[in-house]
Amino acid sequence: MTSVRSPVAGLRNVSREDMLVHGHGACPGCGYAVTARNIAKVLGPQTVVYVPASCLTVFSATYPKSAWRIPFLYTAFENTGAIITGLKAAYRRRGIEANVVGMAGDGGSFDIGLQALSGAAERNEDVIYVCLDNEAYMNTGIQRSSATPFGAWTTTTPAGLEIQGNRRFKKDLAAIVAQHDVPYVATLSVAHFTDFVKKVEKAKSMSGFRFLHCLTPCIPGWRIEPSRGVSIDRLAVETGMWTLYEVEHGVPRVTYRPRKMLPVTEYLGLQGRFKHISEEDVRTLQSWLCRKWKAHYGEEVEEPPCVIARKDEGLGHDGDPLHGL
Amino acid sequence: MVRMTITANAAVAHAARLARVALVPGFPITPQTTIIEQISEFINDGEMDAEFIPAESEHSVMSVAIGASAGGVRTFTATSSQGLALMYEMLFAAAPSRLPIVMVNANRSVGAASGIWTEHNDSLPVREAGWLQAYVEDGQEALDATLQAFRIAEDARVRLPVMVCMDGFILTHTVEAVDVPERAEVDRFLPRFDTTNTLVPSDPMVMSPIVPPEFAMEMRYQQDRAMQASLEVIKEVDEEFAGLFGRRYGGLFEEYRMEDAEYAMIGLGTWVGAAREVVDQLRAEGRKAGLIKLRFVRPFPATELREALKDMKAVGVFERSASFNGFGPLYTELRSAMYGTDVPITDHFGGIGGRDITVPDVREMYEVVERRSRGERVNECTWHGLRGEQG
Ligand SMILES: Cc1ncc(C[n+]2csc(CCOP(=O)(O)OP(=O)(O)O)c2C)c(N)n1
Ligand code: SF4
Ligand SMILES: [Mg+2]
Numbered sequence: 230m231t232s233v234r235s236p237v238a239g240l241r242n243v244s245r246e247d248m249l250v251h252g253h254g255a256c257p258g259c260g261y262a263v264t265a266r267n268i269a270k271v272l273g274p275q276t277v278v279y280v281p282a283s284c285l286t287v288f289s290a291t292y293p294k295s296a297w298r299i300p301f302l303y304t305a306f307e308n309t310g311a312i313i314t315g316l317k318a319a320y321r322r323r324g325i326e327a328n329v330v331g332m333a334g335d336g337g338s339f340d341i342g343l344q345a346l347s348g349a350a351e352r353n354e355d356v357i358y359v360c361l362d363n364e365a366y367m368n369t370g371i372q373r374s375s376a377t378p379f380g381a382w383t384t385t386t387p388a389g390l391e392i393q394g395n396r397r398f399k400k401d402l403a404a405i406v407a408q409h410d411v412p413y414v415a416t417l418s419v420a421h422f423t424d425f426v427k428k429v430e431k432a433k434s435m436s437g438f439r440f441l442h443c444l445t446p447c448i449p450g451w452r453i454e455p456s457r458g459v460s461i462d463r464l465a466v467e468t469g470m471w472t473l474y475e476v477e478h479g480v481p482r483v484t485y486r487p488r489k490m491l492p493v494t495e496y497l498g499l500q501g502r503f504k505h506i507s508e509e510d511v512r513t514l515q516s517w518l519c520r521k522w523k524a525h526y527g528e529e530v531e532e533p534p535c536v537i538a539r540k541d542e543g544l545g546h547d548g549d550p551l552h553g554l
Numbered sequence: 555m556v557r558m559t560i561t562a563n564a565a566v567a568h569a570a571r572l573a574r575v576a577l578v579p580g581f582p583i584t585p586q587t588t589i590i591e592q593i594s595e596f597i598n599d600g601e602m603d604a605e606f607i608p609a610e611s612e613h614s615v616m617s618v619a620i621g622a623s624a625g626g627v628r629t630f631t632a633t634s635s636q637g638l639a640l641m642y643e644m645l646f647a648a649a650p651s652r653l654p655i656v657m658v659n660a661n662r663s664v665g666a667a668s669g670i671w672t673e674h675n676d677s678l679p680v681r682e683a684g685w686l687q688a689y690v691e692d693g694q695e696a697l698d699a700t701l702q703a704f705r706i707a708e709d710a711r712v713r714l715p716v717m718v719c720m721d722g723f724i725l726t727h728t729v730e731a732v733d734v735p736e737r738a739e740v741d742r743f744l745p746r747f748d749t750t751n752t753l754v755p756s757d758p759m760v761m762s763p764i765v766p767p768e769f770a771m772e773m774r775y776q777q778d779r780a781m782q783a784s785l786e787v788i789k790e791v792d793e794e795f796a797g798l799f800g801r802r803y804g805g806l807f808e809e810y811r812m813e814d815a816e817y818a819m820i821g822l823g824t825w826v827g828a829a830r831e832v833v834d835q836l837r838a839e840g841r842k843a844g845l846i847k848l849r850f851v852r853p854f855p856a857t858e859l860r861e862a863l864k865d866m867k868a869v870g871v872f873e874r875s876a877s878f879n880g881f882g883p884l885y886t887e888l889r890s891a892m893y894g895t896d897v898p899i900t901d902h903f904g905g906i907g908g909r910d911i912t913v914p915d916v917r918e919m920y921e922v923v924e925r926r927s928r929g930e931r932v933n934e935c936t937w938h939g940l941r942g943e944q945g
Pocket of ligand 3: 334335336361362363364365366367
């Protein structure tokens with residue numbers, strides 16, 4: 230593995246003050262919670278947050294409790310881009326300094342909220358749009374979205390006798406947003422924390438439309454051990470299932486590049502959602518990844534040997550939070 | 555005050571300008587479009603210190619409006635028909651969040667097998683969204699009702715969004731003489747936007763969280779109380795408006811020649827113009843006809859209407875929106891307001907899909923009302939101006 234700079238070096242300036250505090254109702258190990266908390270922490274108290282319908286609304290702001298120490302608004306599912314447009318406009322009119330941030334799920338950004346996201350991006354609204362991507366509609370019980378990876382089990386892409394798992398490849402949302410010619414687009418992973426913080430800080434320091442796309446492991450949705458979220462996020466990058474880069478004023482830059490590509494099975498094997506995956510589907514996914522790797526890193530990559538190893542076998546639960554997690 | 559010869563759409567744009575609206579999200583839809591065009595011109599010519607946000611859909615228009623109002627600025631928008639339908643979800647978010655957004659709806663047929671012309675089947679179906687709903691008769695009232703709407707919406711006893719509805723084309727595109735007040739006059743009527751309970755970093759607050767059953771019902775009840783309180787606020791605001799501008803609209807509804815009337819017709823919007831003419835004709839013939847122009851459908855002035863109509867020999871309700879295999883919304887509401895009285899009420903549909911409502915149509919309606927009072931068999935619900943026979 231490439232050397233990861235000491236996380237402490239880049240993190241010295243990060244405030245210790247949390248804006249999303251403990252006591253909320255996320256599943257133990259939830260990638261959303263870690264991501265949202267750390268983004269809010271970097272953005273600080275002069276921030277107003279909008280969260281559309283998603284896990285985050287439910288676990289952080291159910292009346293009469295709230296885990297937020299900054300103003301919070303929720304109204305619906307598909308309108309993050311539009312609500313944050315309105316909030317920011319109000320502060321502009323009132324002369325109030327505030328980071329306006331929308332934190333939407335993959336469903337709320339890739340699918341039903343794509344129009345409002347595109348509208349806000351195209352207008353170059355002065356807001357930060359965070360997509361918390363757990364690769365399915367988790368809040369309604371793990372249904373497929375256009376962020377769901379190829380082959381993954383969800384409740385609407387079950388591992389059936391005829392068809393097993395999701396048949397389409399993950400949509401490249403960050404590329405779509407970057408095509409709107411916005412000041413800043415970045416992809417983030419909680420496994421690369423220094424990179425994570427730098428990107429949030431950079432977004433905070435800029436103006437105009439800023440888009441942060443975060444891969445956020447979901448314990449019951451991915452059928453993983455609560456302690457494994459970060460390692461799985463790391464493997465996502467090492468296998469090419471996730472790539473870390475930023476596009477600043479149209480100029481793309483890879484912010485972390487794995488030394489060599491790990492076989493996708495290293496990633497799949499830890500997650501119950503890929504338990505059923507066939508050798509043929511692994512091959513399909515692996516060659517898709519190699520094409521993506523080449524397009525992204527600009528170099529041909531040799532297909533790493535895939536071995537389907539069931540590392541999730543030891544899971545003490547079936548991943549469903551209602552079933553004793 | 556300046557007298558201008560303008561459309562109701564222009565009049566409404568002037569109202570937004572005079573009200574010192576700070577933010578206007580918008581999306582084009584006939585017959586509303588010239589409102590947002592006019593406002594954009596005001597802004598770009600420096601006559602209005604506001605921002606126009608060209609949202610990418612009406613769902614987003616209402617979402618931007620909600621964000622802006624939650625962020626603490628006076629917010630206005632306008633839509634029509636399909637646009638209102640696309641906003642449906644967000645209408646239901648604005649009201650419980652207690653955001654005093656003012657929106658003009660240019661009434662137009664909604665759905666397929668219709669066009670761009672007047673019908674009330676866009677706004678009446680959303681009367682349970684928690685918005686106040688006003689209907690106007692002419693361009694002057696469109697301007698005045700929009701100004702009043704800000705006062706009512708922002709009143710601390712109300713804090714609810716208000717929709718001002720006006721008939722597409724008949725008002726939106728018809729040029730009339732309209733008295734446009736001066737900014738200073740409006741400033742005396744409409745105070746600065748009250749930013750209490752808005753979202754600001756200096757005073758963190760959660761707005762519209764998930765509300766479980768233990769609390770949601772109380773919140774809904776508070777909405778109900780606010781709507782109830784608006785009945786008085788509407789009357790007060792109309793009085794104050796009359797004191798400052800010399801125009802009075804009767805608050806919740808206007809009574810026309812009702813003093814000694816025995817038969818009444820009630821309805822909304824531009825239909826009232828034809829109905830006034832018919833009442834005048836009937837009166838000239840010595841018949842005891844009267845008219846109620848309903849200004850507000852929400853709040854529905856049930857007690858006040860009952861008081862005004864309880865001694866009638868019969869009442870006819872005119873609706874520019876059909877209910878299928880049943881009675882129209884106004885009939886249903888009036889009927890329950892009149893429950894316990896023995897005043898016969900008939901329902902009348904007309905002007906559907908933008909068809910003209912003629913003086914003979916309204917006369918025909920009146921004859922049905924009188925016949926009903928004599929105990930003659932009439933249709934409980936009559937379609938006027940229909941081609942062919944009615945079964
Ligand atoms: C218009 C609309 N359709 C459907 C829903 C139901 N719904 C609420 S949250 C949700 C899934 C959210 O998925 P995502 O954005 O990925 O967030 P996550 O639940 O994964 O946090 C759905 C389908 C809704 N609230 N509104
Ligand atoms: S279901 Fe997934 S995203 Fe939702 S709270 Fe649990 S771990 Fe987090
Ligand atoms: Mg999701």
